[in-house]
Amino acid sequence: MEPTKWMQKRWLRIVLPLVLVVAWLAVAGLGGPTFGKISDVSTNDQAAFLPASAESTVVADWQQKFVDSTTIPAVVVVSSPTPLTQAQLGELAALPGKLGAVVGVQKPAPPQTSSIAGPIPSADKLAVEFLVPVADAGNVKAVVGDLREVLAANAPAGMSSYVTGPAGLTADLVSAFSGIDGILLLVALLAVFVILLVVYRSVVLPILVLLTSVVALCGAILVVYYLAKGDVIKLNGQSQGILSILVIGAATDYSLLLVARFREALHQTQSTWTALIRAYKAAWEPIVASGSTVILALLCLLFSDLNSNRSLGPIAAIGIFFSLLAALTFLPAVLAAFGRAAFWPFRPRVEHAHKHSAPEAAPGRNATARDDVAHGLAGIGGLWRRVGLLVSRRPRATWVVTLVLLLAAGSGLLQLQANGVSQTQVILGPSNAVDGQKVLARHFAGGSGSPVVIIADAGKQAQVADAVGRVPGIASVSTYAGSGRPDATAAPVVKEGRVMIDATLADQADSAAAETVVKTLRAQLPAVDAGVLVGGVSAIALDTNVTAQRDLVTIVPLVLVVILLVLMLLLRSIVAPLVLIGSVVLSYAAAMGVSALVFNHVFGFPGADATVPLFGFVFLVALGVDYNIFLMTRVREESQLMGTRAGVLRGLGKTGSVITSAGVVLAATFAALGVIPLLFLAQIAFIVAFGVLLDTVVVRSLLVPALSYDIGRRMWWPSKLGRGK
CATH class of the missing domain: 1.20.1640.10 (Multidrug efflux transporter AcrB transmembrane domain)
Structure with a gap:
């Protein structure tokens, strides 16, 4: 055998x-x-990030019925340091033909000769804009790149040119993501x-x-x-x-x-x-x-x-x-x-086995505090022996001081500005589209090329348009008539008894002011047309922020309940999981509080995406529980041999270096997200990297061990391990 x-x-x-x-x-x-x-x-x-039920998503579906295409508007803007002359305007008038020849730009439908609207001069005569429909929605980056090359080659000398609007911003976002x-x-x-x-x-x-x-x-x-x-x-x-x-x-x-x-x-x-x-x-x-x-x-x-x-x-x-x-x-x-x-080159050598379980009587039941330390820290040296001694000598002072410091750090949450940011603030690196938006804001109505889209009853078109025009922040109103640019004489396009009204904003479409206009329109227009719908770029941003804030309230409790149940099954206890859940929530609050202060006063960020608190919570709490599990499963294993207090010290000593190493590695990997020049990823990178380090160095090394040592065997209640004497 x-x-x-x-x-x-x-x-x-x-x-x-x-x-x-x-x-x-x-x-x-x-x-x-x-x-x-x-x-x-x-x-x-x-x-595409929004749910099908969002009002702006419903409006986007209606837009497809009217336009019957998936075009993305690009706004081409050319600016001059001096007022444009008639000769220069004539030269710019030749640009639509060259821009329209770019592969991916929508071709005109007969009898139209061009799908591009423009040149449209600004009131100060220092800039002109063109509205260019990009038909190849799946290849926006390449199309916008070609448009920029055409502009660079054909714009009059001494002028600056930009491709911005939804297509330009999308292209620059794709470029930013290309480093992933x-x-x-x-x-x-x-x-x-x-x-x-x-x-x-x-x-x-x-x-x-x-x-x-x-x-x-x-x-x-x-x-x-x-x-x-x-x-x-x-x-x-x-x-x-x-x-x-x-x-x-x-x-x-x-x-x-x-x-x-x-x-x-x-x-x-x-x-x-x-x-x-x-x-x-x-x-x-x-x-x-x-x-x-x-x-x-x-x-x-x-x-x-x-x-x-x-x-x-x-x-x-x-x-x-x-x-x-x-x-x-x-x-x-x-x-x-x-x-x-x-x-290699430091291969582990066999040593004499160290039996840390006590002979005869179980030390965890009758041993003095000195015995707990002797058994728990036997064979443990260096930093983790010193940490263990601190925890064993002053457990209550250790966790109280740590708790106060974390609560103080968490107070920074009051300064967190997670109400969303404009799309032009999302890109942290150089961006032709962002620069173009700034030029547009200086010379044109800020919402040019990205109007608020209103779907209204065809029989109430005039009343709705009039009501829209009276809302502060609306620069102009036009009803879609099937052409590339507004035409007051053309008959409006009617689909299923509805018309599409475009309202150009005075402010940039992705600004907080634009979202306020959308809220006002949604509040006032139903009195004119009960079935009216308000959408567009600004409405999408608003609906995203509102939905993200609602998600935070829904998902956070759900995640906590799930993690609590898993910990209870794993540790066969009720008290320990509650303590651990409390520690990760406190760690999350402290990390977010410090992050808010750093974002506002060190990095000077304009705010944060509304999804940042939720993403930070899910990653920090879920990953923080990893280290709780690594620590407490070892503590439970050792506690069965030598008692809870000695087990806490030994578990801390045995897992301290591996948890710290794991935390440093995880923090470094998330910090790598900072190489992508996008505000959301930069903020998530800092939040998770700092939060994980805080979790491993402070919470998992001091707060949890000190609390566990102070509570003693009651940590394992109601299991048999928690009922020992």
Whole structure:
């Protein structure tokens, strides 16, 4: 029997890792090439983020009935330092023909000779504008780029030219997102590699961990690509960037937990295979619990009314699932293959086993505080011994001072300005479209090219138009007559008994003033036409902000309940999960409070997107629970051997370095989002990076251990472990 058993084990040790590695390499081979294609199934159309029930979405559907195309308006503006002469205006009048020849610009329908409206001079004669319909909605970046090249080659000397409006801004957003596929991934992987190199002083291990992250990302990208291609989920640049960062960070975190237990086991046994089995048995439960908690928290976004949030939930959950799977299959396989060589040049050596359970009587029941410290910190040295001593000597003072500091930091939440920002403020880098919007605002009505769109009863057209014109902030009103530019003499187009009225705003379409005008129109126009609908770019921004704020109230309690239930099942306790939930909420509030102060007074940001608090909550709370689980599962394991207070000290000492390393890695990966010049991603990068560091350095190292030590065995109530004497 013994030879047969031995042969089985040897066969298992060789074949199983080989099969797992080959399977994952096949996944990477299939998923790798999709990196270059995933942008083909990604959309950054703001209207697509809204639910079908939103009023602006309904208006967008009506627009398609009138215009019968999916054109996106581009506003071309040419400015001059001196008033334009008749000769210059004549020269500019030739531009529509050249702009109309660009591939992707809508062709005129007979008897029209041009689909482009303009040149339209400004009142001060310092600028002209052209309205250019871009028909190739799926290739806006290329079309706008060609329009800019035509302008640069044909605009009169000494004049400045811009392509702005919805098409121009969309093109510049797509350009900003273009770094996600390459630069973002490279920066994140490089940051992780450097941190692991410093922490583990090993050349091989960082490569193995990064390979785990890369194969996980390849698998996630492959699934997301085909789901987006099949129109099962909606993918946008935001979700794409967050997916990459989340997978790299999460896969690395889970890998570090397994690696830490593996290295610990290698100090206890000569057999690599035995050490790996011990590590796997100890690590799989917290890894699965952590991953499952994050997945469930992310899936709560399915209850969001915003399509962008609702799609991010499953996209990010898929990423976490593959991170979990890779850490539990690919990484053990390569660790089995490399063994101690994975830690080269500092290979773990077998040491005498340290039995920290006490003989005879259980120290956790009858031992003095000194015994708790002696048992809990036996074999623990360096920084984590000093932290353990602080927690054991002054537990109440430690958690009270920490609590007060976190509450003080959380007071900054009162300064958080998360009411949305204009689209021109979203792009942080250079943008021709943003510059063009500023020129338009100086010389034309700010809402040129992006009017408020009103769908009204055809029989009440005159009354509605008159009521619209009387609203402060409206510069002009026209009824759509099927032409590229307003024509007061043409008969309005009527569809299903309704007309489409365009109201040009005096302020920029993406400004707070424009949203106020939309609110006024929605409040006043139903008195004239009960079935009136108000939409357009400004209405989309307003509906997005309102929906995002409603989501925050709906989803936050749901996420907390889900996480609380998972923690109760994992820790077999009620008190400990409540303490842990309280700690992550407090950590989130402190992180958001500090972030608000930094955004306002250091970076000088104009505000924050309305979705920032929700995204920050989901990521910080879900990922913060990871570290709670890593810590408290180890504390519970040790508490069963030596009592709760000694178990807290030993759990803190054994997990301190791995949790801190994982936190630093996750913070660095999210900080990499800052390389994408977009306000939303820059803010999420800071919030999560700072929040994770705060969580690992303060909350998980001081607040939770000190509270647990002070509460003692009652932390585990009502389980048997909490009823001991």
